[in-house]
Amino acid sequence: MKRILGLVSILAAAGLLLFMFGGYRLGLTVHTVSQRMPLYGGMEDMMLPERPSIGYLLPGERCVLVQQAAKAIPASRVRCGEREGWVTEIDAFDPPIAF
DSSP: OHHHHHHHHHHHHHHHHHHHTTSOOSOOOEEEEOSOEEEBSSTGGGTOTTSOOSEEEOTTOEEEEEEEEESSSEEEEEEETTEEEEESOGGGEESOOOO
16 A cells, blocks of 8 residues: 555656646757748647637747647647647748657
8 A cells, every 4th residue: 555655646746747847748859930830729620621720830930849649630739939739730840840
């Protein structure tokens, strides 16, 4: 029982540290936007034409990869300053986002 409680305590502390220091980033590589592209609030929003983008990423903005997924299309979730959302144009970054 003590061993289980010790393991739970370690996992809780690790989760707290991840939350406090940026969450679940896939890498520390900073990607610079090289061409204007739409930023979507959810992965499903990219596939439905009636759901508009939440904004646009402009050339020169610096982003960090947060998550990747593939349903009907491959997509990457990026954090660019205070904004966070999904993009499909992974070649529009310098360096390109690997999928």
